[in-house]
Amino acid sequence: MTDIEKGNLTTDTFPGDEDDNATPATSFLTQEERYTAVGSSGNKIEDAREFIRTTYNQGCPCGHPIATFFHLFFKVGALFVYFWSMFATSFVIPFVICILFISFDFWTVKNITGRLMVGLRWWNEVQEDGSNVWRFESRENLDDVAQMDSYFFWVVLYAQPVLWVLILIVSILLAKPSWFFVNALAIVLGSFNAWGYFKCQKGKNIIKANTKNGGYNLLWHGSWL
């Protein structure tokens, strides 16, 4: 009879402890991590359930599967259309679709996937006198950012401009000048996003924000040009 069946729920062992096979939900965690997760309630079973619930969502060990999908979708779409246009004869429609995909990707990563997946945000503000201020923010409590989400987000974010630079080199060799604009746009927008989120991580000059309802720290306040 296990401890649970005996009605003793306050022990330090968990159901399934005797059985070393991890469940699919938590197979990416070590045994330590699986059973030492502590949430707000203090009860280890509740906290473990809470931990699993927040990081295992619809069959994927990441916190935001839809955001992850869109983080990739427009980038892959732009690449796909770009390569398809190399062999297709039409110019205008693939060009327009590529430009739109790259723009949507920039907007999605900047406004949606960044704040959902890693809790970071950056933007530009124009003051009363016309000067520019760049703002970089992070969520105050970053403990619940899923590790898969974070890993995936940063890898894809940095890989995009690098990949497009390689494609630019290849297309210079293949001499397709009409697509340089698309290439340049992808590189510029991708690097812009990468720069913005990189700055969010720096963590200098943290100013405590109003912490009601989970406040957010203003991480960096500077001026640009």
Add this chain to the structure above:
Amino acid sequence: MQGYEPVQQNNVQQSNSNTYNNSLSSTLEEPVYETIWRDVKAIGLKVRIVLVPFGNNLNALRDWDLWGPLLMCLTLALVLGAAKSTVDSAAMFAGVFVVVWIGSSIVTLNGQLLGGTLSFFMSLCVLGYCVFPLVVCSIIFYWLNTWYLRLMLVVPACGWSCFASTAFLSGSVPQDRKALSMFPIGLFYVFISWLVLSM
């Protein structure tokens, strides 16, 4: 995700840091459709401001976004390209696209070098949105072929674009340089009107 009042993210003209931080934290948790809808409304608002460029609307273009210029440019290029025969249409599309973007950049750069205080992106935004009357003209001209009717429509549209853009941009350049910075803007819109007229 519920329970937060969506506040205009760009409404941060207050100097009180408490209200500033409150408005920020509410937008960091907002649902996705709120974000999308807010930006769509901002674009629509700017188009309406360009149509009636008077009074205290001038400050509303301060929150720049480049969606407007992109959409105007793509629409103009597509319509002008579609009006040509299939052989020329791709070249026309590319040509118009390049003219609008590089033209706006050069005009903006000119304004900056003459000592303008507006930011680069804000000028780009204004110039892009002010092409809107000419975009409407080009859509009408897709079906309208008589040259004198086209002329009667394109001249006021060009004047409207020039007037709107100078209303927004002239405040930021020094007095003695106004003509020097407004002339390229006029040239830019006259060139686009000529392209639209001859489509």
